[in-house]
Structures are given as structure tokens and as C-alpha cells.
Amino acid sequence: MSNIHKMLESTFANQDLLIDLNEKDAETVSGGLERFTIRNETDVRIPYAVDGKQTSYPYGGSVSTWTTGKGGTVDFDYDFGLPGVQSRKYNLADGRTYAFRYDTRTSYGQDIELFDIT
Structure with missing residues (x-):
């Protein structure tokens, strides 16, 4: 797998994580x-x-x-x-x-x- 594909896969995984955060968690994370x-x-x-x-x-x-x-x-x-x-x-x-x-x-x-x- 190329480095670009690994970076894109990691980016999509991080976006999925952020989507799962609810509003209260987002406030806590953002500080x-x-x-x-x-x-x-x-x-x-x-x-x-x-x-x-x-x-x-x-x-x-x-x-x-x-x-x-x-x-x-x-x-x-x-x-x-x-x-x-x-x-x-x-x-x-x-x-x-x-x-x-x-x-x-x-x-x-x-x-x-x-x-x-x-």
C-alpha cells in the first residue's frame, strides 16, 4: 500500500472518530x-x-x-x-x-x- 493510501485511510478513520463524538464530548475535547x-x-x-x-x-x-x-x-x-x-x-x-x-x-x-x- 502506498504512503498516500495509508494517509488517506488514517484520515478517514479520524473523521469517523470525530463524527462519533457527541456535543458534550466535543466541548470537552475543544476545551x-x-x-x-x-x-x-x-x-x-x-x-x-x-x-x-x-x-x-x-x-x-x-x-x-x-x-x-x-x-x-x-x-x-x-x-x-x-x-x-x-x-x-x-x-x-x-x-x-x-x-x-x-x-x-x-x-x-x-x-x-x-x-x-x-
């Missing part, structure tokens, strides 16, 4: 940073964490912009009516704006949801 904004559009304090780092501004009406290279996973308590923490986690997307709002789809009017607003 890219994600930046997104989280608003608290409620009137209550919502403690939440992004990639394990607790927010400094959990209060109603606050706005926080996050930059992370660790995946952009937000974790928060969505139901203050139950004792303990009812954790909900989402992987947030780069360049988006999200808002904590009351979830009117549930029977308990104080449930919290994180909505993608852009």
Missing part, C-alpha cells in the same frame, strides 16, 4: 468556554450552583453572567414546599439567557423552573 446569563425573575432567594460553584447572587431580581469551561451544568432546588432539596440539573448552552420563574404548569404555585428565554 472551549461557555458563557450564559441567569436571571432570577421571582421574588424569592434561589440558591443554585453552576458546575459546583454556588452563586453569589441568589436573590429575586438578580442577574448573573457565568463563564465556565466545565460543561455549564446548573443545579437548583425546584420545590421549596417540601423539606430538603429537590434538585434539578440542566446543562446550559453557550450564549443563551435563562430565567428562574414560577412554574405555573404544576399544582404548587411556588415551584421553580429554569426557562431558556433567548
